[in-house]
Every structure is written in C-alpha cells, then in structure tokens.
Amino acid sequence: MKFAFFGSSLVSAYWNGAATYYRGLIRNLAARGHSITFYEPDAFERQAHRDMPDPDWARDVVYGTGSLEPMRRALADAADADVIVKTSGVGIFDHELEAGVLELKRSGNVVIFWDVDAPATLDSVHADPGNPFRALIPRYDMICTYGGGKPVVDAYLALGARHCEPVYNALDTDTHHPVERDPRFACDLGFLGNRLPDREARVERFFLAAAAARPEMRFLLGGSGWGDKPMPGNVEYLGHVYTRDHNAFNCTPRAVLNVSRESMARYGFSPATRVFEAAGAGACLITDAWEGLELFLEPDREVLVARDGDEVAAHLDALDPARAAAIGQAALRKVRAHHTYAHRAEQLEAVLEGRTAGLAATAAIA
Structure with missing residues (x-):
C-alpha cells in the first residue's frame, strides 16, 4: 500500500x-x-x-x-x-x-x-x-x-x-538498545521530557520533590523548556537531549523516571514513548502510577511504580546495582518479545x- x-x-x-x-x-x-x-x-x-x-x-x-x-x-x-x-x-x-x-x-x-x-x-x-x-x-x-x-x-x-x-x-529496536555507559549522564535518577503545561506539576511532584528529599543524590533533567525552572541544587539541567544520546541517557543512571502528562495519567492505558525507549535500553525504570501499566510491564519485576516523590525516593534508597540491572533486563526481554x-x-x-x-x-x- x-x-x-x-x-x-x-x-x-x-x-x-x-x-x-x-x-x-x-x-x-x-x-x-x-x-x-x-x-x-x-x-x-x-x-x-x-x-x-x-x-x-x-x-x-x-x-x-x-x-x-x-x-x-x-x-x-x-x-x-x-x-x-x-x-x-x-x-x-x-x-x-x-x-x-x-x-x-x-x-x-x-x-x-x-x-x-x-x-x-x-x-x-x-x-x-x-x-x-x-x-x-x-x-x-x-x-x-x-x-x-x-x-x-x-x-x-x-x-x-x-x-x-x-x-x-x-520499542524501535534499530534506534533504542543497550550501549556503554556515558559519564556525562552518571547520576542516581534521570528524567527526560519537555516542559509542557499538563506535565510540569507532575514533574515537580515526582522528580523535583524526590531530588529535594535526597540532597545527597544526583539527578539529571533533560528536555526543552526547563531553563528558568527553579530546581534543587542537586539537579543538573541538560537542555534538549538529541535522539542519538537517548540510549546513553537511559543506560547510565542508576534508574530513569517516566512521568506521564496529567491527561494521559487520568485516562490510563497510555505508555509514553520513553517507557519503551528506557526498557529497550535495559534501564531500570521508575514510573508514576497509571491504570493499565501491567498490560505492558510487570510492576516490581520489570518496572518500579511510584505514586509521588516520596515513593520515588524510597525506591532509590532500596535500589542496589544488582536489582536495578535485573529489573532493566526483565523489561528489555518483555518489550523485545511483545512490544516492538x-x-x-x-x-x-x-x-x-x-x-x-x-x-x-x-x-x-x-
């Protein structure tokens, strides 16, 4: 056709x-x-x-x-x-x-x-x-x-x-896949997303609040539009991150965060592109809670689920490298088998x- x-x-x-x-x-x-x-x-x-x-x-x-x-x-x-x-x-x-x-x-x-x-x-x-x-x-x-x-x-x-x-x-397997870690993106938690009206408050709640609660940890924020946003001192803003760097951004942090836009979280059954990009790179993903998530990834085995910044921070407290790697590999297997x-x-x-x-x-x- x-x-x-x-x-x-x-x-x-x-x-x-x-x-x-x-x-x-x-x-x-x-x-x-x-x-x-x-x-x-x-x-x-x-x-x-x-x-x-x-x-x-x-x-x-x-x-x-x-x-x-x-x-x-x-x-x-x-x-x-x-x-x-x-x-x-x-x-x-x-x-x-x-x-x-x-x-x-x-x-x-x-x-x-x-x-x-x-x-x-x-x-x-x-x-x-x-x-x-x-x-x-x-x-x-x-x-x-x-x-x-x-x-x-x-x-x-x-x-x-x-x-x-x-x-x-x-998952686009040609574009998103595991790569070597990149020191530019070394941190405890990374989040990648543009600043949009129905996402900003949720980013404050899940990402910036977690960073404020864990000042000893390092957080990276990538995406357009956040330059004038007040942030805790342990958050580094990267600006626009080109697609060619997404794999390294996902592979390098101890964990990466998905934050749904408010309307998508309300309707549910709306996995963001970033969910599959991160899983396809073998990243340990923490996501905000939304209905239907279990149709794509199994909570606690293939993805970690949080309802606010405190729960994001608690996941980071409990997340050692071995468990992070196991979650990332389980997610990678699932999306390659069912969600390409x-x-x-x-x-x-x-x-x-x-x-x-x-x-x-x-x-x-x-």
Whole structure:
C-alpha cells in the first residue's frame, strides 16, 4: 500500500516527542513492503534541529508555512495514496489539514485521523461543543491513537467515530538498545521530557520533590523548556537531549523516571514513548502510577511504580546495582518479545486489510 502521513516531523525530535513513534512505525511499515511519504511543515525551528537525515525508508516532504498554498500542494501530492493519515498536533494549519485530507476521500482509499495525544484532544472537544474537529470525526474511516485503551475508544465511538484502534507506543529496536555507559549522564535518577503545561506539576511532584528529599543524590533533567525552572541544587539541567544520546541517557543512571502528562495519567492505558525507549535500553525504570501499566510491564519485576516523590525516593534508597540491572533486563526481554514497532506495524496492516475489504464491500453494495 501507498501511505501518506501528515505529521509534526519525522526528521526532528525538537519539541516533537512523537518523532520516535513515527519513525518506528513507518520504518517497520516500509520493511513490510509499503511505500510511505511523510509531509511536515517547516515550523518551530525543527528543521534547524534535525537529528536524522532524510531516511531511505520513507520520502520526507517539508512544506512552507507562509501561506496555505504549500500545504495545499502537499495535499494534492498525496491524493493518490491508498492510506492518508492526518496526525494530531502538526502545529500549524491543523484544522485546515483535518478537513483537507477528508477531501481526498475516494472509493478504495482509507483516510485516518491518528491521535498522538488523544486525552488532550478529547478534553478539548468535550470542553468546546463548537470545536470544528468534532463534526469531522464521523467522516474519517478510522481513528487511530497511540494510547488510551478502552476509555479513549469509548469516548471516540460516542463522538461518532466509525472505528477506533489504539496502536500503542513501542520499542524501535534499530534506534533504542543497550550501549556503554556515558559519564556525562552518571547520576542516581534521570528524567527526560519537555516542559509542557499538563506535565510540569507532575514533574515537580515526582522528580523535583524526590531530588529535594535526597540532597545527597544526583539527578539529571533533560528536555526543552526547563531553563528558568527553579530546581534543587542537586539537579543538573541538560537542555534538549538529541535522539542519538537517548540510549546513553537511559543506560547510565542508576534508574530513569517516566512521568506521564496529567491527561494521559487520568485516562490510563497510555505508555509514553520513553517507557519503551528506557526498557529497550535495559534501564531500570521508575514510573508514576497509571491504570493499565501491567498490560505492558510487570510492576516490581520489570518496572518500579511510584505514586509521588516520596515513593520515588524510597525506591532509590532500596535500589542496589544488582536489582536495578535485573529489573532493566526483565523489561528489555518483555518489550523485545511483545512490544516492538514490528508488532505494531503488523497490527495496523491487519486492521487496514480488514477495513479496506469492508469499505470495498460497502461500495460494491451501494
């Protein structure tokens, strides 16, 4: 099949946490014989902070943002694709793209809205009955999400979606794997995540509070936007950490922390990309508690779970190198066996083959 994706960026993870999700899924779709073009806007300095060249497994098209015309040309270029995907959070001309891809609907193709932040999208739609996206939901052949489980599926179906398919984050084995430790990232606990409104308070609660409670320990914070954030003296801020350094960042600390965004923690069943990146590097992961975690990793054996900063600190107190290594290796085995992007690409392909057949049958009856 020929795929056309409209998304934030494939080649830059700068202020774009979904990049590794897109890369893993699309690379594995290409490995299964599909042809993919990814269309991304030249926006938010992402092209100036690229962390990969144009890949050989997808065609990457960067379009201008000075007017709607470059976006319209990109839509015209995508018109002959078998599967046309508009992802959430492109960041510019989102409403126009959400309506524009639906204009490309024809007999035999599939048009998908792919929500990489379903809790936030649904909260926005529910809060504003006039949200223009609400009326478009029933027109898409399918809604895909990268998390949310039954609560998100039920919410989308209640809004008129024809089908909602969670395609969860996973491990990209080509990109994330164990490496040698790097002295730059030596610490007791590392956290990697951009500063976002519905994440900041939880980072304060789980990460900064733990650091304040253990002044004798060393903590590392990576990600964009934290430069002016007050922090305990034992927290070192690294700024943006490029994808090429993620393995070393995950492998080197005694433990790494995952902190979900507030909306994702509330809906549950939303493992962040960082969960699989850390597990795939064999890191000892401490995560905030959220419903559905046990579907991906087994608490206390493959991951440590905390409900606040005090519990994070208590885990660090009890965590010796041998136990940290055992947890990391158990998590690595689990995600390689069940949660890679090869698994997700196979899932999507199966769903699309069934969905395409259904659409063809419907068209034939009509």
